[in-house]
Amino acid sequence: EGQLVESGGGLVQPGGSLRLSCAASGFMFSNSYMAWVRQAPGKGPECVANINEDGSQTFYVDSMKGRLTISRDNAKNFLYLEISSLRADDTAVFYCTTGWGKIWGQGTMVTVSS
Amino acid sequence: DVVLTQSPLSLPVTLGQPASISCRSSQSLVSSDGNTFFHWFHQRPGQSPRRLIYKISNRDSGVPDRFSGSGSGTDFTLKISRVEAEDAGVYYCMQSTHLPSTFGQGTKLEI
Numbered sequence: 435e436g437q438l439v440e441s442g443g444g445l446v447q448p449g450g451s452l453r454l455s456c457a458a459s460g461f462m463f464s465n466s467y468m469a470w471v472r473q474a475p476g477k478g479p480e481c482v483a484n485i486n487e488d489g490s491q492t493f494y495v496d497s498m499k500g501r502l503t504i505s506r507d508n509a510k511n512f513l514y515l516e517i518s519s520l521r522a523d524d525t526a527v528f529y530c531t532t533g534w535g536k537i538w539g540q541g542t543m544v545t546v547s548s
Numbered sequence: 549d550v551v552l553t554q555s556p557l558s559l560p561v562t563l564g565q566p567a568s569i570s571c572r573s574s575q576s577l578v579s580s581d582g583n584t585f586f587h588w589f590h591q592r593p594g595q596s597p598r599r600l601i602y603k604i605s606n607r608d609s610g611v612p613d614r615f616s617g618s619g620s621g622t623d624f625t626l627k628i629s630r631v632e633a634e635d636a637g638v639y640y641c642m643q644s645t646h647l648p649s650t651f652g653q654g655t656k657l658e659i
Contacts, residue, residue, distance in 0.1 A: 469649060478640060479589075479597060481649040493647035496549060529596060534644055535587055536608070538596040 436461030436537045438513075438530045443542030450520050450546075456513040456530030456539060464488075464508040467533025470515045472526040473541075483515060484533065498524075520546045550574055552641050554652035561659055567628040569655045571641035576621050578645070585644040588617055588626045589651075592637040601626065633659060 442454040454470070467486055473479045483504035484493040494502050503516040513530055527541040551574040561567045577584045588601040599608050601617035604624060614629040628635060636659045641652040 467644075478638070478654040479591075479642075479651050481642075481651065484644075484647045484649060495648050533649070534585065534602055535589060535597065535599045535642060535649075536602070538598075541596060 436532075438532075438537055438539035440528065440530050440539040440542040443528060443544045445545045445547065446520050447548050448521060448546055451516065451518045452520065452544060454515040454517070454528055454530075454542060454544075456515075458511045458513065458530075461532075461537065463511045468504075468506060468513050469531050469533055469535075470504060470513075471529045471531055472524075472544075473529065474523070474526040477526075479529070482528075485513070517544075520544075522546050549648060550577070550643055550646045550650045552643060552650055552652035554639075554641060554655050557653065557655055559655055559657050561631045561657060563633060563659060564630050567631050567635075567657060569626045569639055569641075569657075571619075571624045571626075571652050573622040573624075573643060575646070577643050578621060583645075584620065586619070586624055587642045587644070588615075589640045589642060590635075590637055591640065597640060631657070631659060635659070 437459050439457045470483045471479045471481050482495045485504045489506045501518050505514045524546050529541045530539040553572045555570045577586050589597040591597040600611050605617045616627050618625050638654045638656050640654050
């Protein structure tokens with residue numbers, strides 16, 4: 435069974451930027467569609483970005499378009515998410531997951547506050 | 549983006565009784581290759597979501613056979629034949645036919 439481990443979250447001031455990382459192991463990462471999912475406190479999950487196997491196709495949720503960049507490094511088995519112009523309502527746990535949701539990481543908390 | 553609407557949002561059930569959750573999509577989830585990428589998840593407080601069912605009706609490894617999924621096109625259902633205490637939590641439907649993937653708003657199962 436595979437494993438995903440996120441990192442890079444933390445406390446950020448409004449207007450700031452972050453780069454989240456996700457280390458994949460135990461499965462064929464380079465053959466897997468991947469996604470970043472965020473879950474605000476007390477809310478349901480929301481997929482914010484998808485990326486295909488070789489990184490040539492990316493998809494973003496409308497509400498965050500223009501502020502997100504999803505990317506991957508198949509040689510290192512890493513998935514990334516860059517978020518810019520962070521706002522208080524971006525505060526959430528960000529999960530890395532395989533495209534159909536079979537494997538999830540434990541999540542990394544992003545808190546946007548001054 | 550595709551909107552998934554779950555019902556009910558809250559589901560009180562008695563141990564040993566059946567339970568059913570519905571999920572309706574704003575558009576057909578049948579992909580160009582004929583597959584339907586529709587899945588069900590369960591989440592307990594403080595934990596990551598866990599997938600139970602993939603592609604409408606396929607149970608993931610380790611998921612008890614009291615869980616079953618059905619449906620087609622735009623209407624889907626998750627059924628629990630006999631609810632057990634460990635089934636408490638929130639259930640989400642998700643589609644990954646049309647990207648970005650989207651989730652339903654969740655159904656809280658209360659025992």
